[in-house]
Amino acid sequence: MFKINIKELKWFIILFGFSYCLYYLISxxxxxxxxxxxLTIYMYFSLFIFIILTLLQxxxxxxxxxxxxxxxxxxxxxxLILIYLVNPQGINAQMVSQKGFSTNASLTGNLEAxxxxxxxTKANADVDLQVSDDTMQxxxxxxxxxxxxxxxxxxxxxxxxxxxxxxxxxxxVYTDNTFPKNTFVIGRMLIxxxxxxxxxxxxxxxxxxxxxxxxxxVEITGVLDTMAxxxxxxxxxxxxxxxxxxxxxxxxxPSNPYVYLKASGN
Amino acid sequence: MLEKRASxxxxxxxxxxxxxxxxxxxxxxxSLKNQFxxxxxxxxxxxxxxxxxxxxxxxxPFIIIGVxxxxxxxxxxxxETISKILPKNKxxxxxxxxxxxxxxxxxxxxxxxxxxRLLKKxxxxxxxITFMLSVPIINPVVLVSTYYAFLGNPYxxxxxxGIGCTSAMLIGFIxxxxxxxxxxxxxxxxxxxxxxxxxxxxxxxxxxTKNKVDFHIHDAIxxxxxxxxxxxxxxxxxxxxxxxxADSVVDILEHTSSELRSVGKFVIAGAFLSSIMQVVLPRKYxxxxxxxxxxxxxxxxxxxxxxxxxxxxxxxIARSFAAQFSSGSIIAxxxxxxxxxxxxxxxxxxAFKAKxxxxxxxxxxxxxxxxxxxxxxxxxxx
Numbered sequence: 001m002f003k004i005n006i007k008e009l010k011w012f013i014i015l016f017g018f019s020y021c022l023y024y025l026i027s028x029x030x031x032x033x034x035x036x037x038x039l040t041i042y043m044y045f046s047l048f049i050f051i052i053l054t055l056l057q058x059x060x061x062x063x064x065x066x067x068x069x070x071x072x073x074x075x076x077x078x079x080l081i082l083i084y085l086v087n088p089q090g091i092n093a094q095m096v097s098q099k100g101f102s103t104n105a106s107l108t109g110n111l112e113a114x115x116x117x118x119x120x121t122k123a124n125a126d127v128d129l130q131v132s133d134d135t136m137q138x139x140x141x142x143x144x145x146x147x148x149x150x151x152x153x154x155x156x157x158x159x160x161x162x163x164x165x166x167x168x169x170x171x172x173v174y175t176d177n178t179f180p181k182n183t184f185v186i187g188r189m190l191i192x193x194x195x196x197x198x199x200x201x202x203x204x205x206x207x208x209x210x211x212x213x214x215x216x217x218v219e220i221t222g223v224l225d226t227m228a229x230x231x232x233x234x235x236x237x238x239x240x241x242x243x244x245x246x247x248x249x250x251x252x253x254p255s256n257p258y259v260y261l262k263a264s265g266n
Numbered sequence: 267m268l269e270k271r272a273s274x275x276x277x278x279x280x281x282x283x284x285x286x287x288x289x290x291x292x293x294x295x296x297s298l299k300n301q302f303x304x305x306x307x308x309x310x311x312x313x314x315x316x317x318x319x320x321x322x323x324x325x326x327p328f329i330i331i332g333v334x335x336x337x338x339x340x341x342x343x344x345x346e347t348i349s350k351i352l353p354k355n356k357x358x359x360x361x362x363x364x365x366x367x368x369x370x371x372x373x374x375x376x377x378x379x380x381x382x383r384l385l386k387k388x389x390x391x392x393x394x395i396t397f398m399l400s401v402p403i404i405n406p407v408v409l410v411s412t413y414y415a416f417l418g419n420p421y422x423x424x425x426x427x428g429i430g431c432t433s434a435m436l437i438g439f440i441x442x443x444x445x446x447x448x449x450x451x452x453x454x455x456x457x458x459x460x461x462x463x464x465x466x467x468x469x470x471x472x473x474x475t476k477n478k479v480d481f482h483i484h485d486a487i488x489x490x491x492x493x494x495x496x497x498x499x500x501x502x503x504x505x506x507x508x509x510x511x512a513d514s515v516v517d518i519l520e521h522t523s524s525e526l527r528s529v530g531k532f533v534i535a536g537a538f539l540s541s542i543m544q545v546v547l548p549r550k551y552x553x554x555x556x557x558x559x560x561x562x563x564x565x566x567x568x569x570x571x572x573x574x575x576x577x578x579x580x581x582x583i584a585r586s587f588a589a590q591f592s593s594g595s596i597i598a599x600x601x602x603x604x605x606x607x608x609x610x611x612x613x614x615x616x617a618f619k620a621k622x623x624x625x626x627x628x629x630x631x632x633x634x635x636x637x638x639x640x641x642x643x644x645x646x647x648x
Binding site for chain 2: 004005012015025027031033034035039042043045046049052053056057070072073075076078079081082084085086088090091092093095109193194195196197205215262
């Protein structure tokens with residue numbers, strides 16, 4: 001009769017759990033809730049190694065020897081259980097209230113937008129082109145996933161250049177008790193490497209009838225204007241741009257709620 | 267009793283009992299999921315889980331690389347080779363260990379298992395520590411990301427690399443003075459001795475017969491003997507000379523597997539703690555005290571320790587504080603973070619005594635703090 005080594009079986013279950021978990025996250029694209037797409041190749045690498053280790057572990061289950069190996073710690077099961085139970089949906093406005101939203105555009109990576117004239121990556125040059133095209137035509141500024149952080153930073157730094165222009169932007173709504181009445185911020189989380197370093201990028205907007213909730217995903221259209229800064233910590237910027245809202249449309253949360261920095265992107 | 271059975275293998279009969287229990291647990295979990303959907307929808311739990319998993323997912327590939335290199339060292343590099351390669355002169359050794367990171371692209375998650383293995387193979391402690399502290403700072407990936415984060419100030423890269431490298435060498439030198447012996451071996455013996463005592467107490471408490479106590483003592487002593495050479499506890503009898511390629515590949519992979527098993531739990535524990543910190547620390551209240559030259563340095567060092575972000579990304583995090591905090595505190599953050607944080611402490615606790623980790627943390631703190639003060643004094647603007 002064959003015998004079974006419980007300790008090795010436990011490690012097998014953990015390895016299998018991790019392999020399956022990685023496979024599930026990658027195949028359902030949910031992995032991008034946690035990490036930057038540039039790390040995808042590493043995730044395939046982890047999955048590959050985990051599958052090999054799982055296969056290798058199969059034969060050890062039946063190999064019974066008097067080894068003094070400690071059983072794998074149960075802490076390995078914690079992430080697996082959590083991912084099943086909580087089914088995380090990504091970073092949201094709650095995290096922003098913990099980290100704080102600064103109107104100072106020194107938020108991650110904004111320096112690049114600030115210094116586009118000095119250091120031009122191809123991505124930044126594209127944005128410049130697009131923004132200046134709009135300037136010539138006096139057309140609408142359309143902020144989408146590809147140009148999100150670049151355009152938002154460009155507007156924050158050169159707000160007077162874009163004053164009076166119509167803008168369309170989507171994102172989730174954030175507000176806290178330090179904001180003036182009827183003032184909100186719309187933005188998305190910017191990911192550099194993984195969700196642990198997420199920072200909010202966004203623009204302030206004003207609305208007379210506040211019908212929207214914090215953390216709700218909306219698309220707003222409005223006209224750019226400037227206002228006195230309400231962020232007490234920010235001593236560099238006396239005025240900040242904001243959007244005078246003309247239309248609000250609730251939208252579905254996108255499958256990938258984050259935006260990325262172009263310069264460090266793929 | 268249970269241990270004895272497990273070490274000799276369990277009959278499949280146990281499985282027949284375990285299987286329904288496992289199924290039952292799954293069912294309970296599924297029903298819990300519905301019952302507590304309110305708590306689960308709670309945004310704090312959501313954020314916590316997202317950050318927890320993202321740290322683990324991001325760390326896993328680098329941990330795997332680390333334990334893989336460590337397994338390669340275990341199997342292919344002998345103690346004699348290490349002592350042959352190492353420079354005889356202490357200062358040359360420390361200097362080389364301090365700058366080798368520039369061609370060694372391994373971040374702080376991966377370096378701990380590698381250093382642990384090198385120390386077990388007889389590398390002097392001070393060289394191992396210098397190596398462990400400098401590699402995560404001056405490796406090319408980190409320098410490039412620092413360059414991108416502070417695009418307007420290329421000297422930030424030089425400051426970070428310079429201060430990081432110098433501190434690592436200084437700490438290595440101090441370690442060679444205060445801890446001349448290789449601590450890692452001693453620690454292992456203490457642990458097993460403690461184990462032995464615990465087993466004794468356990469056995470006495472549970473009122474076992476004399477016979478079984480003997481068995482357990484034997485068990486512990488055996489573990490001690492075996493553990494002195496390799497903690498992973500699997501069979502190394504094959505690692506002789508006439509091994510086929512397939513054999514050695516399997517051997518490396520098995521080694522990787524068992525090392526992942528022992529290192530992984532510390533990574534997960536560290537990720538758990540640091541994601542709690544990320545969720546509960548009210549960062550926005552810290553900003554108001556950022557201009558003070560001394561307090562800001564202490565706060566940024568504390569933050570570097572608590573947040574435990576990977577050294578590849580911490581430059582971007584630091585960048586987001588640059589407007590509110592003094593330049594010295596930013597440098598202190600960039601130097602201290604890769605050398606020591608929650609995740610590292612927990613990983614190190616596997617190989618070193620708590621007292622030694624304390625000493626090391628204090629030394630790193632002093633180095634990072636001094637670096638910050640000097641930068642502030644020099645009046646460098648970011």
